[in-house]
Amino acid sequence: MIKIGLTACFMYPDPSRIVFGHKSLTYMENDMLRYIMRDGVLPILIPDLPFDQLTPILKELDGIVFQGGVDLSPESYGDDFLNKEKWPGDKYRDDYELKIADYAFKNDIPMLGICRGFQLLNAYFGGKLHQDLETEIQTPMEHRNAETYDTIHHSVELTTKGYLSNLYNNKSKIEVNTVHHQGVKDLGADLVEEARCPDDNLIEAFTYKNMDRKYVLGVQWHPEFSPTIKDKVDDPTPIYDDFLKAIEQRG
Numbered sequence: 001m002i003k004i005g006l007t008a009c010f011m012y013p014d015p016s017r018i019v020f021g022h023k024s025l026t027y028m029e030n031d032m033l034r035y036i037m038r039d040g041v042l043p044i045l046i047p048d049l050p051f052d053q054l055t056p057i058l059k060e061l062d063g064i065v066f067q068g069g070v071d072l073s074p075e076s077y078g079d080d081f082l083n084k085e086k087w088p089g090d091k092y093r094d095d096y097e098l099k100i101a102d103y104a105f106k107n108d109i110p111m112l113g114i115c116r117g118f119q120l121l122n123a124y125f126g127g128k129l130h131q132d133l134e135t136e137i138q139t140p141m142e143h144r145n146a147e148t149y150d151t152i153h154h155s156v157e158l159t160t161k162g163y164l165s166n167l168y169n170n171k172s173k174i175e176v177n178t179v180h181h182q183g184v185k186d187l188g189a190d191l192v193e194e195a196r197c198p199d200d201n202l203i204e205a206f207t208y209k210n211m212d213r214k215y216v217l218g219v220q221w222h223p224e225f226s227p228t229i230k231d232k233v234d235d236p237t238p239i240y241d242d243f244l245k246a247i248e249q250r251g
Contacts, residue, residue: 002247004036005046005061007097007117009069010090024048032067032114035224035240051099058103063110063247066097066117068222071182074131077123082131087182098124105214110246112239113218115180121218122206125188133183139200141178150225153177153233156195156204163207163217164194167238174234176204176221183220191216215246 008026015021026048036043046057046064058064073089074081076098081087097117101124104111113121119129130136141154155173158165168174174195184203187193195205208216223236 002041002062002244003044003060004041005044005058005064005100006032006036007046007064007066007100008048008093009067010048010093028067029224031222031224031227032065034227035236036065038244041244046100048096054100055103058100058107058109061109062251063112063243064100064104065243066101066111066113066120068115068117068179069093070116071131072116072119072123072129074129077126077128079128079131082135087131094120094123105216108214108250110215110243110250111217112243113216114224115220115222118205118218118220119180119182119184121216122184122188122191125191127184127188127191128186130183130185132181133200133202134181136185137200137202139202141197141199150177150179150222150228152179153229154197154199156221157198158195158205159193162194163192163211164205164239167242168234171234175232176219177225177229177233178220179222179225180220191218195219211246215243215250217243 006028011025013022028045033043071087071089072094073091075091076094097120133139153175155175157173190209191206192209193203194207197204204220206218208214223239226233226236
């Protein structure tokens with residue numbers, strides 16, 4: 001059985017919430033669970049525990065998926081707040097995930113970063129983020145809409161002869177969904193660009209410089225949301241298939 005750890009999304013105490021209003025919650029999104037689930041795969045939500053208690057759990061994992069969610073805090077990549085009230089990020093979750101990323105990288109556990117997870121891994125490797133695309137780069141693209149959410153899509157250009165292009169039979173372009181208002185400003189050290197949005201020049205995917213030694217793949221879009229508009233976006237399975245293949249080869 002392949003054990004896939006998913007980093008948790010957090011909900012903090014909120015007395016206006018009827019159920020568990022005074023408690024902190026950790027959760028995973030159901031589309032992500034459906035995307036990860038295969039015969040012979042056991043998805044495991046990585047709990048929010050002190051790291052010394054978390055380490056024995058991480059030792060048992062074969063791969064880790066960093067899922068989407070709220071913004072990163074600029075403090076986590078060494079920047080000042082653009083607007084702390086509007087985009088404070090979640091430093092607590094950042095710290096939890098950065099420790100997991102560090103353990104995984106140092107112990108050769110394959111990592112897949114999705115949306116926030118893509119941004120989190122970029123920060124782990126020393127990269128920086130645009131805190132709001134509309135404000136900072138005046139993008140002509142609509143990358144996020146709270147109402148239409150996972151029905152928005154656009155094309156990304158794949159790096160010629162790149163790792164991701166190879167997964168898609170050497171295509172030069174694929175169609176993906178888009179649910180983000182932040183994005184990579186400076187790519188982290190040892191990361192290799194794999195895809196870029198041609199309309200505003202944003203990096204949309206990366207890999208580690210030596211994927212045979214350390215498997216790190218990050219995508220800005222949500223492969224797990226693809227069933228919402230599956231006739232309009234490219235098949236998301238090559239990404240997860242490759243992640244599982246990397247795990248099996250390291251087994």
